[in-house]
Amino acid sequence: VRITDKNNKIYEGKYVDSLPNGEGKYIYPSGEMLLGNFKSGMPVGICKIQYTNGDFYQGFVANETPNGEGTYTYKNGDVHSGQWIQGIKDGAGKLTTKTNVIYEGVWLSGKPNGNITVKSGKNVYNLTYKKGIIGKSAQIQFENGDKFSGIIENGNYKSGVYTFADGMIYSGSWQNEKPVKVKVIDAHGNKVSTKNGYEYRTICGFDKQILDIY
Numbered sequence: 001v002r003i004t005d006k007n008n009k010i011y012e013g014k015y016v017d018s019l020p021n022g023e024g025k026y027i028y029p030s031g032e033m034l035l036g037n038f039k040s041g042m043p044v045g046i047c048k049i050q051y052t053n054g055d056f057y058q059g060f061v062a063n064e065t066p067n068g069e070g071t072y073t074y075k076n077g078d079v080h081s082g083q084w085i086q087g088i089k090d091g092a093g094k095l096t097t098k099t100n101v102i103y104e105g106v107w108l109s110g111k112p113n114g115n116i117t118v119k120s121g122k123n124v125y126n127l128t129y130k131k132g133i134i135g136k137s138a139q140i141q142f143e144n145g146d147k148f149s150g151i152i153e154n155g156n157y158k159s160g161v162y163t164f165a166d167g168m169i170y171s172g173s174w175q176n177e178k179p180v181k182v183k184v185i186d187a188h189g190n191k192v193s194t195k196n197g198y199e200y201r202t203i204c205g206f207d208k209q210i211l212d213i214y
Helices: none
Strands: 001-006 010-016 019-027 033-039 040-052 056-062 065-073 078-083 088-098 101-106 114-120 122-128 133-141 147-153 156-163 169-175 178-185
Touching: 040 065
Parallel strands: none
Antiparallel strands: 001 010, 010 019, 019 033, 033 040, 040 056, 056 065, 065 078, 078 088, 088 101, 101 114, 114 122, 122 133, 133 147, 147 156, 156 169, 169 178
8 A cells, every 4th residue: 555644754565454564665755765564553673764865774763763773874885883772873883984994882872982993904993982082092903013002182193102013112202103202112121222313113103084983
């Protein structure tokens, strides 16, 4: 059957006892669609919502919006899988971008909140967020075996410990990813003098594209 209600919402599908029952879909005046199974007039179980901007959601719903476990696929190719409350990301989740940057952690009221693990290629970032705002603490494991633990600001190292794969350590502060005041310890634990034209090694930079999380 095809029925249009007083709000111009269209139902197409099976109809039993004067209510949607069985497989069917809602077509909203905006052009959005909800497809799934209905029971006593309400969508139940796993449904699919198609949005007019090209995004779509597949998962559990309540009141015809994402609610519970589900996957939201954005038109640009990004995918967020996790918990939803009334259409908002809320709870454990995983965001995979079209460039294959992976964010795993917890979202609160639609924003990353708490510890978020970010995988960009084979580099792993452990970052903290509060209501979508990135914190200053960071631990990073780079593909080449180097590590950083310390403070960042706007995707730049400010202070901390950078350990090279061979065991050499830089400890101190940076500006524009260059040492400003750094102690150097070699792989044997010996302090290295940075006087007389000491040439600092190149360190792995912070991948600023990972800051674009939502």
